[in-house]
Amino acid sequence: MTHKPNFKLLPLVALTLPLSSVALAAQTDNQDTEVEQDEQTITVIGTQERLYRKGRLADVIEKTELISEELIDRKQAMTLTEAITNEPGIRVNNECSMCGMKRVMINGLKGEHTTVLVDGVPMHSVVSSFYGMDAITATGISEIEVARGAGASLIAPEAIGGTINLITRNATEDSIQLNAALHDDGDRMFSGLGTLVNYDRSLGLTTAIQYQDIDQSDEDGNGVSENPAMENTSIMLKLNYEVNFHNNIQARYSFFESDIFGGPVNQDWDSVIASQALGETAPGQFFQNGDVRQQFLANPWETAEMIQSDREEVMLRWIHEVDGENHWQATFSRVDHGQDSFYEGFDYNNTDVIDFFDFKWTYALDGEHLLSFGVDSKHEKMRSQSEAFEALQAADPTIAGDSFDTKSVGLYFQDTWYFNDQLEFNLAIRLDHLTTDWIEQTVVGNEIDEKLFTPRLHMRYDHGNDWTSRLSLGQGFRTPATFFESDHGILDDGFEIAVTDIEKSLSLSYGLSYEGEGFTSTTSLALSKIKNLAFIDFDNFERPHLINSDETMQVSTIDWVFSYDLNDFWTIDGALEFYNYEESYQSTFAVVPLEERARVGIEYKKNDWKFYLDATWIGSRDLADYGYSDRYNIFLDANGNDLVDAGELQGLKSTDAESFSMVNFKLSYKVNSSLAVYFGGKNLLDFTQVNDMDSTLYWQDDGGEPVYDVAHIYGPLKGREFYIGFKYGHQK
Numbered sequence: 263m264t265h266k267p268n269f270k271l272l273p274l275v276a277l278t279l280p281l282s283s284v285a286l287a288a289q290t291d292n293q294d295t296e297v298e299q300d301e302q303t304i305t306v307i308g309t310q311e312r313l314y315r316k317g318r319l320a321d322v323i324e325k326t327e328l329i330s331e332e333l334i335d336r337k338q339a340m341t342l343t344e345a346i347t348n349e350p351g352i353r354v355n356n357e358c359s360m361c362g363m364k365r366v367m368i369n370g371l372k373g374e375h376t377t378v379l380v381d382g383v384p385m386h387s388v389v390s391s392f393y394g395m396d397a398i399t400a401t402g403i404s405e406i407e408v409a410r411g412a413g414a415s416l417i418a419p420e421a422i423g424g425t426i427n428l429i430t431r432n433a434t435e436d437s438i439q440l441n442a443a444l445h446d447d448g449d450r451m452f453s454g455l456g457t458l459v460n461y462d463r464s465l466g467l468t469t470a471i472q473y474q475d476i477d478q479s480d481e482d483g484n485g486v487s488e489n490p491a492m493e494n495t496s497i498m499l500k501l502n503y504e505v506n507f508h509n510n511i512q513a514r515y516s517f518f519e520s521d522i523f524g525g526p527v528n529q530d531w532d533s534v535i536a537s538q539a540l541g542e543t544a545p546g547q548f549f550q551n552g553d554v555r556q557q558f559l560a561n562p563w564e565t566a567e568m569i570q571s572d573r574e575e576v577m578l579r580w581i582h583e584v585d586g587e588n589h590w591q592a593t594f595s596r597v598d599h600g601q602d603s604f605y606e607g608f609d610y611n612n613t614d615v616i617d618f619f620d621f622k623w624t625y626a627l628d629g630e631h632l633l634s635f636g637v638d639s640k641h642e643k644m645r646s647q648s649e650a651f652e653a654l655q656a657a658d659p660t661i662a663g664d665s666f667d668t669k670s671v672g673l674y675f676q677d678t679w680y681f682n683d684q685l686e687f688n689l690a691i692r693l694d695h696l697t698t699d700w701i702e703q704t705v706v707g708n709e710i711d712e713k714l715f716t717p718r719l720h721m722r723y724d725h726g727n728d729w730t731s732r733l734s735l736g737q738g739f740r741t742p743a744t745f746f747e748s749d750h751g752i753l754d755d756g757f758e759i760a761v762t763d764i765e766k767s768l769s770l771s772y773g774l775s776y777e778g779e780g781f782t783s784t785t786s787l788a789l790s791k792i793k794n795l796a797f798i799d800f801d802n803f804e805r806p807h808l809i810n811s812d813e814t815m816q817v818s819t820i821d822w823v824f825s826y827d828l829n830d831f832w833t834i835d836g837a838l839e840f841y842n843y844e845e846s847y848q849s850t851f852a853v854v855p856l857e858e859r860a861r862v863g864i865e866y867k868k869n870d871w872k873f874y875l876d877a878t879w880i881g882s883r884d885l886a887d888y889g890y891s892d893r894y895n896i897f898l899d900a901n902g903n904d905l906v907d908a909g910e911l912q913g914l915k916s917t918d919a920e921s922f923s924m925v926n927f928k929l930s931y932k933v934n935s936s937l938a939v940y941f942g943g944k945n946l947l948d949f950t951q952v953n954d955m956d957s958t959l960y961w962q963d964d965g966g967e968p969v970y971d972v973a974h975i976y977g978p979l980k981g982r983e984f985y986i987g988f989k990y991g992h993q994k
Contacts, residue, residue, distance in 0.1 A: 402470030433466025490524025546899025
């Protein structure tokens with residue numbers, strides 16, 4: 263298989279050059295009195311920044327937490343998943359020890375219920391985010407906004423759990439920044455960030471590049487990795503142009519390439535493909551003594567998962583301030599995502615194209631109401647191909663693929679009412695028309711064709727100088743589009759999509775915040791309910807079906823977050839979280855989630871030194887609640903018939919997941935005004951699930967046949983590591 267970037271979206275990027283020329287000409291020709299009077303304002307505070315400060319561009323109505331660039335750096339985070347790990351209300355789940363698939367859960371809801379935005383634009387689908395979370399690089403991100411709750415974003419109603427909004431950096435000065443690190447286990451990374459502005463800073467260009475190379479890790483030494491090798495490369499170009507006092511134009515192009523290799527150690531793509539000629543190994547001979555904890559004996563292809571993907575993003579935005587009370591914003595984006603993959607002998611490729619458009623008009627009425635009206639549309643087209651799947655179809659024509667088209671068109675209205683200095687109401691409503699067509703699964707067009715009305719309400723009340731309450735009630739919805747959500751999009755015997763309804767959610771949350779002299783604290787409570795949850799039913803059909811649940815699923819959360827300045831040099835921060843899942847909801851998880859988590863960190867800053875140490879504790883869990891009760895370490899095929907006979911499955915895995923802790927630190931020293939060096943470590947206690955508890959691999963009885971799988975996961979899979987690096991920055 264080959265995998266090369268095709269840069270399909272570069273012609274759209276070329277549009278930014280004519281836009282720049284037109285804008286520059288407009289700036290030169292349009293020397294009216296107003297522009298001349300406000301020339302200094304254009305230079306210092308452009309249209310976009312001015313509207314942000316007025317609160318005119320916000321479309322998030324839930325309580326929003328910010329992950330700053332400083333916090334991203336403190337974590338030594340090079341990807342989105344590293345940047346948001348252990349943040350309040352967020353769980354980054356590793357749901358496959360060999361392909362490294364990460365799912366981001368918000369408020370205890372599943373990964374497919376989290377929407378990732380880039381500069382406020384929904385650019386990630388379930389298909390692209392299945393492996394894309396680790397491919398989203400941190401370089402060029404100025405901050406990350408996390409909004410928890412259904413319908414948290416006005417233009418992303420499918421965010422049932424919440425949204426993660428990546429804010430890319432705007433160029434405001436000439437600067438360059440280089441960052442490089444080397445880990446003791448062979449991992450390495452390099453990033454570069456440059457910004458360039460013209461003479462009056464009205465035109466800015468941001469360029470960000472990042473390269474990351476992560477080695478495989480095999481903590482128990484059985485020849486099968488618990489973490490895959492991963493190579494990520496990214497490039498971002500962003501143009502921000504203040505045409506004049508009333509107009510701002512933005513254009514961004516991003517390219518990501520990711521290469522994942524998991525399973526057999528000391529192998530590569532070519533050797534895995536070549537090993538297919540050796541044929542199949544009998545299940546009883548997969549491991550020494552049939553034990554997944556001992557040496558792997560089968561052919562490399564029989565446990566290999568390899569995924570190559572590339573992704574291009576283009577975003578164009580025009581912000582126009584009509585007058586002091588009115589402005590509009592038009593946004594267009596296109597995403598072209600491609601995947602070329604191999605799962606233990608089964609090839610799977612797909613292309614996923616997403617087009618999005620949004621037009622929003624905002625009107626400030628009498629200083630008390632901020633009204634927003636808008637229309638948006640989103641069209642996703644996914645096409646998959648598989649030679650192995652075609653062979654299955656040749657034997658059984660009733661087997662169909664998972665390609666689909668999904669479209670949505672929505673009208674929305676939002677009123678932010680500043681009742682008085684203490685009380686603020688925010689009411690948002692949407693009317694949407696959704697259609698989804700699984701083009702191979704059925705002969706009926708648009709199996710989903712539904713119109714929805716969804717309201718959301720947010721209230722903020724200032725009790726005094728220090729205390730603030732926030733109450734939110736919101737509805738969200740989502741069309742379950744593909745098997746990719748739960749099982750890589752592949753099943754050897756085929757599958758059926760029998761979804762008849764869209765998922766609908768209702769969330770209620772309350773937060774009480776205190777901001778005092780050197781001390782901040784927020785206590786949050788949330789309740790989420792989901793109707794028509796989609797899941798794979800393996801038990802009640804001859805062929806697995808993706809269906810809607812008849813039950814309403816529920817999860818509740820409570821968390822407390824605090825920060826305290828001990829003195830001018832020391833700061834302590836921490837969080838405490840609890841999650842309660844309804845029993846019927848627990849059984850639908852592929853990998854066990856969090857139930858309890860506590861974190862505490864301490865930071866020291868003085869002169870040229872910075873030091874940070876944090877510890878995170880994860881509470882114990884009963885794995886039987888999540889379907890882990892019938893998994894075994896050993897399959898002894900005593901009679902060699904490749905079937906599970908009485909007594910041949912042995913070593914029943916424990917369902918008692920004990921509590922554990924993770925400790926990290928980072929120390930940095932600023933050598934001079936431009937150069938800093940740093941040293942750090944992750945998982946200092948060297949605790950891993952495979953060494954201290956159990957392997958991620960297991961055997962299971964599936965109707966008399968032995969099934970080998972790789973997702974017995976509930977703890978960390980990578981041991982202690984140290985890193986050293988430098989960061990260089992210079993600006994005019």
